[in-house]
Amino acid sequence: MRYTIEEIRQMPEGQTFDCKSIHIEPKALANTIVAMANADGGMIAVGISDKTRRIEGVNQDKAHLNEILRTPFDFCVPTISVTTEFMPCQDSEGNDNHILIIHVPASPRLHANQADEVFWRVGDKSRKLPFEERLQLMYDKGERYYEDSPAYDATIEDIDMDTVKAYMKRIGYGKSPMEYLQENKGFLTYKGDVPQVSTACILLFGKRPQNFFPRARVRFIKYYGTEEKVGREMNVIKDVTFEGRILDQIQKTIDYLETQVKEHSYLGEDGLFKTDREYPKFVIQEMTVNSVCHRDYSIKGTEIQIKMFDDRLVFETPGKLPGIVRTDNIRHTHFSRNPKIAEYLKAYDYVKEFGEGVDRMCRELSAIGTKEPQYHLVAFIMKTSVWANLLEEEQEKTMSDQKRPESDQKDSETTQKLPRNYPETTQKQALDITPVQKEIIEFLLKCPYAGRKEISSHLDSLSEDGVKYNLKLLQQKGIIKRIGPNKGGYWKVLTFE
Structure with a gap:
């Protein structure tokens, strides 16, 4: 991918990008090159000040430039096969000049500097690894690049x-x-x-x-209760499998999970319509993306399984925690088992910034009073449990509050804040509907003649089949009713009996 000089100058330093002054010493530059090669690879722009972003260029000191060019060979052990290019520019003094771009590949080997120090890229820093992490990284390098191996018989x-x-x-x-x-x-x-x-x-x-990879898929299983039972006591409610390309799998899985997440909508004390969810949207997305992105695809005997219980979601992903990631550092440590897949998903905004997702997920769970995810390795399967925000207690509290005499006046006042034709019952009790279903109801109140295509276009995140599925569920719950034929009819939002 080609960038302009101005785009590079404005680019924030991070996991896969850094800029360096032409005056940097080769030994210092080697640490950054080693860190990127050991992690996800990246790009280094030499000739742009990393402190002021002033364009210095590299033409003015040919001898030092040659030393910079030899850094991957003279100061990195073993040698790192970078590629370089010179981009023409005007420096800060108005002279014609060039910027040196160094493309660092993610390497299957462990690299060190001349002093036998191993570095690892963490955000915009190059961190020196202690002996234990260095040893673990060396062990895991061998399994990391299965994504690069040829797919047998593929053309x-x-x-x-x-x-x-x-x-x-x-x-x-x-x-x-x-x-x-x-x-x-x-x-x-x-x-x-x-x-x-x-x-x-x-x-x-x-x-x-x-x-080519029959088990490269996601399977969702929903259970009744809090335990997984088999045989005559089997308690499976739903069992759905999502296949296709990785991006399709992720989109389909997230869409479907959203239809299964419980949501309670109610009137708060301030008279505004409020919504509580079992799981934050970002947590659903992050766990799904992590499972698909970082699974070990060399393990071909099983798929990713997402199991939903009344009190938790369990993501079962083939492969142990990758690289130097451990249960005690997973919140702030990043390692891509499949860096090419991770970079692809970043372009589609599913990976926001390498390494930030788990920390944000923990913060969002903490904000709703739920503990951090728990990780447990069973054989070659990493099981991650995400605990639900139990809504029943909050719902009962809300219902109890609404029964108090002093709340009657508030209810009559807050009723006016809802659309006039909104179902009366939703003004007085919580709705056991998913977030997607709530959006559909609100849209139908405004556009009762809308078809599946129009609803899907409005929701953006739901396919027409997903709209059809949710409309059927809302009809079964008695929340909506179809009046007239499929063509020419309209949707009516009903009250509860």
């Missing part, structure tokens, strides 16, 4: 080029899909004259990824 015909085009448009890549696949991330390489299609390429861009 170019198995790649959906329209999906590649959509991604290229997303990142601003101007060449052809074939050029992108051949020139980036090792998606398409050649062994002699035979094309080798990588695992990551099939998972991200394949026409039918499950033809």
